[in-house]
Amino acid sequence: xxxxxxxxxxxxxxxxxxxPRTVDRWVAKRIIPQGKRFPSGLFWRKExxxxxxxxxxxxxxxxxxxxxxxxxx
Numbered sequence: 001x002x003x004x005x006x007x008x009x010x011x012x013x014x015x016x017x018x019x020p021r022t023v024d025r026w027v028a029k030r031i032i033p034q035g036k037r038f039p040s041g042l043f044w045r046k047e048x049x050x051x052x053x054x055x056x057x058x059x060x061x062x063x064x065x066x067x068x069x070x071x072x073x
Contacts, residue, residue, distance in 0.1 A: 005043040
């Protein structure tokens, strides 16, 4: 296994149990950073995913979604 790299399934699990298909859709819509293609598939550095998760824009979207969810009776 490639140390420090996550495959599509691992990225989905790391992002809260998302399916590999969801990761595919996010890649196509450029929601998630582009991975690096190797002969065995698409991979992401864990540090890049962590950086993306910590980005202000993503954090703001998540905070808004949580507020909306909490406000719904």
